[in-house]
Amino acid sequence: MKCPYCGAETRPPICEYCGSEIVQTSNVVNNVGDTTPESNQRCSKCGSRNITFRREKQGEVREKNVNRVVYRTVGVCRDCGCTWFADGAPAQPKKRKTWLWVLGWIFIFPVPLTILILRKKDMNMFLRALLIALAWIVFFGFAYSNESSSTSLSTSSTKQSPPQTSAASTASGKSSTNEKPDFLLSWNEAGEYGEKLTLDEGTELENSFYAFYLPEGTYSVINLSDSITTQVTEYGGIKAGEKWDEYITEGCETPLVLAPGEGIQKYKIKDGQFIKLSDGGTNIGFTLVDESKD
Numbered sequence: 001m002k003c004p005y006c007g008a009e010t011r012p013p014i015c016e017y018c019g020s021e022i023v024q025t026s027n028v029v030n031n032v033g034d035t036t037p038e039s040n041q042r043c044s045k046c047g048s049r050n051i052t053f054r055r056e057k058q059g060e061v062r063e064k065n066v067n068r069v070v071y072r073t074v075g076v077c078r079d080c081g082c083t084w085f086a087d088g089a090p091a092q093p094k095k096r097k098t099w100l101w102v103l104g105w106i107f108i109f110p111v112p113l114t115i116l117i118l119r120k121k122d123m124n125m126f127l128r129a130l131l132i133a134l135a136w137i138v139f140f141g142f143a144y145s146n147e148s149s150s151t152s153l154s155t156s157s158t159k160q161s162p163p164q165t166s167a168a169s170t171a172s173g174k175s176s177t178n179e180k181p182d183f184l185l186s187w188n189e190a191g192e193y194g195e196k197l198t199l200d201e202g203t204e205l206e207n208s209f210y211a212f213y214l215p216e217g218t219y220s221v222i223n224l225s226d227s228i229t230t231q232v233t234e235y236g237g238i239k240a241g242e243k244w245d246e247y248i249t250e251g252c253e254t255p256l257v258l259a260p261g262e263g264i265q266k267y268k269i270k271d272g273q274f275i276k277l278s279d280g281g282t283n284i285g286f287t288l289v290d291e292s293k294d
Contacts, residue, residue, distance in 0.1 A: 006053030006073040018053045018073045043077035050078045110135040181222070181285030185212050187230075187277040195274075197238065199245040211235075211274035219286045221256065222263030230281030232256040236273050258284070265289070 002008065003015040018041070043051055055071045062068075075084050104112040113135050117128050183193065187210065190196065194210040223230055233255040236248035253267055266289060269275070277284060 003053075006055055008055055008071070008073060018075065041075070043075075043080060043082055044084060045082040046077060046080040048077055048079040052076050052078060108139070110139045179287075181224075181287045182219075183212075183214055183286040184224070185275065185277060185284045185286065186282040187279055188282075199238065203244070205244055209276060211276060213272075213274045214269050214286060215288075216269060216271040218289045218291055219267045219269060220263060220265050220289050221258070221267045222285045222287075223258035223260055224283040224285050225260050225281075227260055228280050228282060229257065229259045230284055231278040232258060232267075232281070232284060233276045233278075234267075234269065234273055235276060236270075 003010050003018060006015060006018040008015065008018070041051060042049055053073050053075050056074050058070045058072050060067045060069050072085055077083075101112055110132070114132050117123070117131055120128070183191075185191065185194075190210050191212075193212050193214055195213060196208055197211045198206060198208045200206050221232060234252040236250060236252055238245050239248055240246075251270065252273060253269075256264060256267070258264075263285075267286075275286075
């Protein structure tokens, strides 16, 4: 007959699978194993009699030309959820996710510590709460101190590191392009040192421009424009040619072509020479260089 508790085929008075005492009743059970009569066994964890048994398939064994299905009887407590094998062997324990515990202890140790403390039911509740609170205080204190140290180190590095200078600043001998030059020239503004000159006046080639007569000396030159490349040319004056007027270039510096931010450290201007900027050239800075320091 079938055991009314686990559904296994057995003989009364004791089920050889679940160990329950079989009493001849009219109750009928299916092969799944959920039963209505109360078993004479108890839950090994909570001691409740509100338990049931079911037959679970464990696999198949091939015998000759027949496959025999292997079942085991599993007891289930309806009160606490505990499970066990009715033949006395413990049910397979759940696999512990060890890697989660390892990560927890490494990166956020109060979490696994809290879980372990809460599992200790025999520990005083006040003591458990105190230990958990201390663990979290230590964790956050350590995190805060690390953050403060990182901030202090970053601030210290910023103070100790020398200011970064652009290529233009290095070329001009200036520590920063933000320093105001002695003279700031633009092609279409006369300013203090500009004088309007006209070439080939009265002809179809007539051309006017501003000539900048800066004081004699050695200058650092830099293009402070954001987007305009400018040619800086030094001339000794203008002379009349056979067909048109000509620039005097003897004894003058080589023309400079400066992209935005570019510059040169030494550029000599002699008395009587003037500077001409290409059309569109703006914010060309000239700063006198003290050669006695070299």
